[in-house]
Amino acid sequence: MKRFSCDESVELVTAYLERELDQVTAGRFEEHLGGCEGCERYLGQFRTTVTALSELRPQRLPDDRRERLLSAFRDRRTS
Ligand SMILES: [Zn+2]
Numbered sequence: 864m865k866r867f868s869c870d871e872s873v874e875l876v877t878a879y880l881e882r883e884l885d886q887v888t889a890g891r892f893e894e895h896l897g898g899c900e901g902c903e904r905y906l907g908q909f910r911t912t913v914t915a916l917s918e919l920r921p922q923r924l925p926d927d928r929r930e931r932l933l934s935a936f937r938d939r940r941t942s
Pocket residue numbers: 868869870872895899900901902903
C-alpha cells in the first residue's frame with residue numbers, strides 16, 4: 864500500500880481531528896505520523912490550537928441566556 868506523503872498528510876489533519884476520515888485512511892494517516900516527526904509535531908500543534916478554540920466557546924454563551932438558565936434552575940428548586 865502506498866504511504867501518504869507529507870503534503871497529503873497535512874491536508875488530512877483537519878478531517879482527522881474532526882473524525883471525518885474512514886478507518887483505512889485514518890490508519891494510513893497515523894502510520895505516516897508514526898514515522899514522520901515533522902507531521903506528528905504539526906498534528907500536535909494543530910490539535911492544541913483546535914482545543915484552545917473549542918474551550919473558548921462556552922464563554923461566548925450570551926450572558927442573558929446563562930442568566931435565564933440559572934433562574935430556571937433556581938425556580939425549579941424553590942417551587
Ligand atoms: Zn510527514
